[in-house]
Amino acid sequence: MDDFYAKIDTINETTYDTNTLSVIDEAGLRRTLRIDENAAVREGEVYHFTVEPIVFKDREQWLVTAYVPLVEQAQDDGERDRLMDVFYTFAPASTEQLKRSIETYLAHMSDGPIRQIVEAIYQRHHQAFYLYPAATRFHHAYIGGLAHHTETMLRLAEGLLAVYAFLDRDLLIGGVLLHDMCKVLELSDFKNPEYTREGRLIGHITMGVKEVAKTAETLGLYDTEERLLLEHMVLSHHYYGNFGSPKKPNVPEALALHFIDNIDSKFAVLGEALAETEPGTFTQSLPVIDRERFYKALRKK
Structure with a gap:
């Protein structure tokens, strides 16, 4: 045996x-x-x-x-991460690290409708959230990529919140946490994902808006402004209609969310490309950054 x-x-x-x-x-x-x-x-x-x-x-x-x-079989996060890293391409941060950081942001949100809606959706999907990639290709297309992308965006949001006092912290943090949450429904699984039927016909943005509405109604919060604002955050984060957003950002936090998402999706790809590039040479053409090639300087940081 x-x-x-x-x-x-x-x-x-x-x-x-x-x-x-x-x-x-x-x-x-x-x-x-x-x-x-x-x-x-x-x-x-x-x-x-x-x-x-x-x-x-x-x-x-x-x-x-x-x-x-x-x-x-592997219920412990550490053991599961170790095995995932052996057999698959895994996020460059452990589940334990990502979970600790993300749940700290959740814990520091003010009590109220935004936190209630966000926490309910997070609890519903949190197991899949730490396994799924953020995409099938291009950016964060590895196991744990969705959580890694989200956690990086939360840290980027801190910079904007520190500079622009008019931004609503809870709304921006809530929007970051929810913006891609329904990737766990849009994609078929976390290992070799394809788009589900609903993913192709509806997509994670519309799924996310429906999830906010359904959760708010269950919690008795449907008639609140916070429900509407969270729906708008999810709905507009791709900015352009041809990228899936039927509305452009019309609240400051939604605009901030769009730029943070755009920054991380592009810089994550750029960082991976630079890691495979010799100093003094250029990266390969990067489709997510207008097919540009970037020079890796000889000077050390």
Whole structure:
């Protein structure tokens, strides 16, 4: 009997009552397993396998007796992050760090309708929120990318709040926390995401507005100005209609949210490109920054 985590590389269906799995374990070693033909496993997924030795066609092999998806088996954030980093591209910050920072911002919001609506939506989606990417490609397109993007935006918001006293802190922080929350509904999963049917036909912006409205109604807050303002924050954060926003920002905090989102989505891509660029040369063309190429200076910081 043995047990280990491994990612399924290929599934080979056979004429027997078991199929063949080719998996790669934590050490990067490839193993061949046999599993019941009706087992609900998928290529590209990581499972905790329990196996036992068998003889199949005069050869010693391993038969899977139990399998549990990684996210169900590894409940501790630290252990889950470690395994995610082994098998997938993971955020450059741990779930524990991101959660501590984000929940500190939540805790410091003033009591009132904005906090009540934001907290209710956060609690509804927080497990998926720390796993999902922020996009399928371009920026923060890795596991934990949505939370990493959001937490970076919260820290960027601090700069604007420190300079422009007329900005409403709770509204801006609430808008940052909610603006992409419905990516967890727009995308199919956190590992190899595609757009869901609702994601393609409606999109995370409209989904987010509906989520705010539904939550406000449940809390008895639908008729408040705060509900309307949060809806506007989510609705307008892409600014342009061809990027999904039917309305441009018409409150200061919504404009701030748009610029913060735009800054982080572009600078995250630029930072990744510069990390792969030799000093004295230019990055590759970057589609999210008008296909420009950026020079990496020889001088050290």
